[in-house]
Amino acid sequence: MNKLFVFDLDGVLIDSLLNMEQSWDAVRVKHEIDVPFEYYKALIGRPFPDMMKELGLFDKHLEIYQTYSSYSRMNIHTIPMYEGVNDTLNELKDQGHKIALCTSKTKETTDILLSKFPEFNYVSCPQKGLRGKPAPDQLLHTIAMCNVDPKDTIYIGDMMPDLQCATRAGVHFEYAEWGFGELKCEHSLKSITNLI
Helix, strand or coil: CCCEEEECCECCCECCHHHHHHHHHHHHHHCCCCCCHHHHHCCECECHHHHHHHCCCHHHHHHHHHHHHHHHHHCHHHCCECCCHHHHHHHHHHCCCEEEEECCCCHHHHHHHHHHCCCCCEEECCCCCCCCCCCCHHHHHHHHHCCCCHHHEEEEECCHHHHHHHHHHCCEEEEECCCCCCCCCCCEECCHHHHC
């Protein structure tokens, strides 16, 4: 039976951790913020405003985002893909499966990165009217746009918000062991190529 494979972006398809850390360092310097990157890293997977709220920085999250995204995009070409990503995505499509992206990264930044990948059936970024991860809204919207049932969907993520999102959506979750999180899951992948 053909399935829908939905992927998180950061920590699953691209190794963007260094880019994030350098961007957060730029934020700390410019805005004189004393919040270590480890605190930021623990919240990866949530929409940026939610992360700032959790860090007690929501009152200036817009200006922080401007600094962060500006630095991140300036160095976006240096973000590597994990080994085997494109071969796996192409093979899944060749087998008749659908592939989609469900990320907390903004549409503007995601659009820049999309040129690295084969064409997805659907790409979902945070949007008005849909709660971000760990709420199930964005994932369920992605599944609906691909015209597939949740029971025929597999979500591949690396952080707790991904797992919580999949669980709340009633979707099978596969933990990407190569990513940024440290989760204990019933189902996990040592490499993205294990999906084939």
